[in-house]
Amino acid sequence: MTKVAIIGVGMTKFGEYWEKSYRGLIQEAGVKAIRDAGVSGKDINAIYGGSMTPGLFVEQEHTSALMADYTGLSGIPATRVEAACASGGLALREAYLSIKSSEYDVVVAGGVEKMTDASTYSAIVALSGAGDQEWESFHGATFPALYALMARRHMLEYGTTEEQMAQVAVKNHHNGFLNPNAQFHSKITVKDVMNSGSVATPLKLLDCSPITDGAAAIVLASEKKAKEFTDKPVWIIGSGQASDTLALHDRKSLSRTDAAILAGKRAYEEAKVKPSDIDIAEVHDCFTIAEILAIEALGFCKIGEGGKLTEKGETALKGRIPVNTSGGLKAKGHPVGATGIAQAVEVALQLRGEADKRQVKNAKIGLTHNVGGSGATCAVHIFKND
Amino acid sequence: MTKVAIIGVGMTKFGEYWEKSYRGLIQEAGVKAIRDAGVSGKDINAIYGGSMTPGLFVEQEHTSALMADYTGLSGIPATRVEAACASGGLALREAYLSIKSSEYDVVVAGGVEKMTDASTYSAIVALSGAGDQEWESFHGATFPALYALMARRHMLEYGTTEEQMAQVAVKNHHNGFLNPNAQFHSKITVKDVMNSGSVATPLKLLDCSPITDGAAAIVLASEKKAKEFTDKPVWIIGSGQASDTLALHDRKSLSRTDAAILAGKRAYEEAKVKPSDIDIAEVHDCFTIAEILAIEALGFCKIGEGGKLTEKGETALKGRIPVNTSGGLKAKGHPVGATGIAQAVEVALQLRGEADKRQVKNAKIGLTHNVGGSGATCAVHIFKND
Numbered sequence: 001m002t003k004v005a006i007i008g009v010g011m012t013k014f015g016e017y018w019e020k021s022y023r024g025l026i027q028e029a030g031v032k033a034i035r036d037a038g039v040s041g042k043d044i045n046a047i048y049g050g051s052m053t054p055g056l057f058v059e060q061e062h063t064s065a066l067m068a069d070y071t072g073l074s075g076i077p078a079t080r081v082e083a084a085c086a087s088g089g090l091a092l093r094e095a096y097l098s099i100k101s102s103e104y105d106v107v108v109a110g111g112v113e114k115m116t117d118a119s120t121y122s123a124i125v126a127l128s129g130a131g132d133q134e135w136e137s138f139h140g141a142t143f144p145a146l147y148a149l150m151a152r153r154h155m156l157e158y159g160t161t162e163e164q165m166a167q168v169a170v171k172n173h174h175n176g177f178l179n180p181n182a183q184f185h186s187k188i189t190v191k192d193v194m195n196s197g198s199v200a201t202p203l204k205l206l207d208c209s210p211i212t213d214g215a216a217a218i219v220l221a222s223e224k225k226a227k228e229f230t231d232k233p234v235w236i237i238g239s240g241q242a243s244d245t246l247a248l249h250d251r252k253s254l255s256r257t258d259a260a261i262l263a264g265k266r267a268y269e270e271a272k273v274k275p276s277d278i279d280i281a282e283v284h285d286c287f288t289i290a291e292i293l294a295i296e297a298l299g300f301c302k303i304g305e306g307g308k309l310t311e312k313g314e315t316a317l318k319g320r321i322p323v324n325t326s327g328g329l330k331a332k333g334h335p336v337g338a339t340g341i342a343q344a345v346e347v348a349l350q351l352r353g354e355a356d357k358r359q360v361k362n363a364k365i366g367l368t369h370n371v372g373g374s375g376a377t378c379a380v381h382i383f384k385n386d
Numbered sequence: 387m388t389k390v391a392i393i394g395v396g397m398t399k400f401g402e403y404w405e406k407s408y409r410g411l412i413q414e415a416g417v418k419a420i421r422d423a424g425v426s427g428k429d430i431n432a433i434y435g436g437s438m439t440p441g442l443f444v445e446q447e448h449t450s451a452l453m454a455d456y457t458g459l460s461g462i463p464a465t466r467v468e469a470a471c472a473s474g475g476l477a478l479r480e481a482y483l484s485i486k487s488s489e490y491d492v493v494v495a496g497g498v499e500k501m502t503d504a505s506t507y508s509a510i511v512a513l514s515g516a517g518d519q520e521w522e523s524f525h526g527a528t529f530p531a532l533y534a535l536m537a538r539r540h541m542l543e544y545g546t547t548e549e550q551m552a553q554v555a556v557k558n559h560h561n562g563f564l565n566p567n568a569q570f571h572s573k574i575t576v577k578d579v580m581n582s583g584s585v586a587t588p589l590k591l592l593d594c595s596p597i598t599d600g601a602a603a604i605v606l607a608s609e610k611k612a613k614e615f616t617d618k619p620v621w622i623i624g625s626g627q628a629s630d631t632l633a634l635h636d637r638k639s640l641s642r643t644d645a646a647i648l649a650g651k652r653a654y655e656e657a658k659v660k661p662s663d664i665d666i667a668e669v670h671d672c673f674t675i676a677e678i679l680a681i682e683a684l685g686f687c688k689i690g691e692g693g694k695l696t697e698k699g700e701t702a703l704k705g706r707i708p709v710n711t712s713g714g715l716k717a718k719g720h721p722v723g724a725t726g727i728a729q730a731v732e733v734a735l736q737l738r739g740e741a742d743k744r745q746v747k748n749a750k751i752g753l754t755h756n757v758g759g760s761g762a763t764c765a766v767h768i769f770k771n772d
Contacts (some may be wrong), residue, residue, distance in 0.1 A: 062470035
């Protein structure tokens with residue numbers, strides 16, 4: 001069974017684009033990744049594309065064929081994968097498995113979302129679709145509300161504070177400030193977060209990731225092809241995926257993300273590494289509480305201690321385990337279907353030593369953690385440089 | 387690399403259900419397939435689910451987690467695949483590749499759509515999303531119109547007649563009459579088709595497949611597991627997928643479906659069989675012209691001769707190469723995301739000798755052909771019994 005490596009990465013700057021289209025974003029990220037890999041069209045065997053809900057955002061489904069078409073690759077197999085905000089992570093995983101199956105040698109995994117074109121109605125339906133329509137969305141439980149419930153429970157059980165959550169946003173804005181592809185380049189303070197307007201108590205505006213347009217793409221290759229095209233392969237050494245109940249109220253616990261724990265366990269086992277071996281991680285901080293839940297689920301600290309770990313600065317750029325060096329969803333932006341791939345772009349740049357002002361010294365092993373909905377889907381990938 | 391077999395099949399009756407929900411349809415088909423396979427929950431490693439646009443039809447995305455959740459399998463990896471009306475066929479292919487990659491041993495591939503709950507606005511946006519939003523849908527080119535263009539061109543180039551197209555509908559209603567799971571149980575005549583109201587000239591109401599609710603599921607297993615659970619495995623011996631330009635006007639030809647030709651070629655090569663080896667085929671007859679294009683693309687006759695082949699009765703239940711023994715999309719119904727899996731259900735029943743009144747004698751090798759949009763995605767699978 002072949003090993004699989006990332007041999008090229010590309011992404012658009014994340015932001016609010018009135019002048020760029022869904023397909024334009026795909027082209028831009030796709031072409032950047034293909035050029036970075038040094039492959040040409042004829043080398044590429046297939047595309048997997050993550051996109052959450054282009055039907056509701058831009059009235060376009062069947063985006064797999066669009067991706068092949070608008071990158072000049074019509075003819076090759078092209079497949080869209082969807083799992084809400086984990087769509088990108090699952091596209092990466094399908095691309096990885098397809099190479100392991102020996103079906104393909106070189107595969108592009110992409111992710112894209114154009115969120116700012118939608119009407120308010122469509123945008124609310126679109127994002128609420130990640131939850132349980134019958135038991136949550138229909139009754140008005142939107143995502144800030146669901147994560148607020150998790151935050152409240154975490155505060156109750158473990159004494160996590162609003163200031164600790166705010167510290168996640170402060171850290172991620174600090175990192176985003178150093179990332180030219182990030183949506184926000186504004187440093188913020190705990191006071192800024194605490195004083196920002198309430199969205200769903202205890203979550204405030206600056207606890208929430210933004211609405212974003214953007215795309216990201218990576219080129220994956222089998223061991224043989226990777227060695228042909230690059231001397232800086234970033235190997236995928238572990239891939240884990242898991243699911244949980246769609247509705248929050250059916251979970252065993254509101255203060256723990258079991259799909260992430262399970263996906264992490266599977267990825268760690270395949271990679272034969274432990275949480276303490278991870279040098280950098282990109283985790284799914286759609287809300288600040290989500291990053292705290294993530295670092296606990298991934299074993300960077302004990303369950304319940306994520307707030308304290310953040311407060312101590314251990315997840316900061318120069319901390320023990322830098323988390324979201326890219327700025328994360330909070331500051332880099334969160335074009336939902338693109339996020340899982342953009343996380344892999346950041347880890348690849350770090351492991352290639354090309355992360356510029358946010359470079360973590362001697363980063364050798366990186367991890368991505370991509371979540372769908374309030375935690376019903378999770379994909380964890382572990383990467384290693386040569 | 388392991389072989390992969392279908393070891394269980396299940397589907398709901400296709401139709402218009404006011405009393406059943408999207409998730410209810412999933413449960414019904416899933417549980418039938420699991421029971422048919424004789425596996426229990428703990429044996430199942432993953433789910434791949436095809437659904438075209440549940441966001442627009444029932445305001446629910448993230449349906450992969452829903453599938454695992456509502457079949458009692460939360461925890462396992464669950465992935466939704468979308469490629470418009472080829473979503474089911476691609477879910478089947480991803481499930482197949484995932485077993486070949488050695489990641490899983492037993493995988494459920496499902497497909498579902500609940501189309502009749504949508505508002506007219508949502509339904510039009512939903513189905514048009516399979517075409518090119520910027521160049522087709524936005525300007526009013528809905529699917530009957532796009533297929534009408536193909537029909538016109540085929541008539542011009544090859545002398546195909548409206549009566550020959552009508553014959554496709556007559557045949558498929560004949561077969562659907564024998565299928566208890568079909569939406570329509572009404573025999574029709576060429577005259578009925580010719581006298582039905584015009585939808586997009588030359589296509590009339592009875593040239594078009596209906597709006598349908600329904601779900602289908604199959605259980606796939608590695609060779610080792612297949613032998614453990616069944617003595618009637620249906621082996622997948624070939625799987626091919628291809629893409630074409632999303633918009634019709636960018637194609638090399640309007641009277642030929644190149645993605646189907648390419649996907650067929652790839653599947654035939656893997657299976658090491660020729661078109662003349664195929665005993666039965668389920669093809670994507672979303673419109674009657676689509677079946678003619680399909681049987682030509684798959685090599686059952688020369689390009690341009692599909693109308694004549696149909697007229698001669700060679701694709702009828704007792705013809706040389708029975709096509710759409712299930713009734714096809716035309717009479718069995720076309721819940722878009724479920725269709726690709728329902729095609730595999732029919733072929734599996736035929737190859738197991740369990741197709742009752744529509745059983746084709748000595749059927750050993752069967753084929754499915756599942757198309758997305760006006761042909762921008764195609765998946766072809768070839769199956770063989772033991």
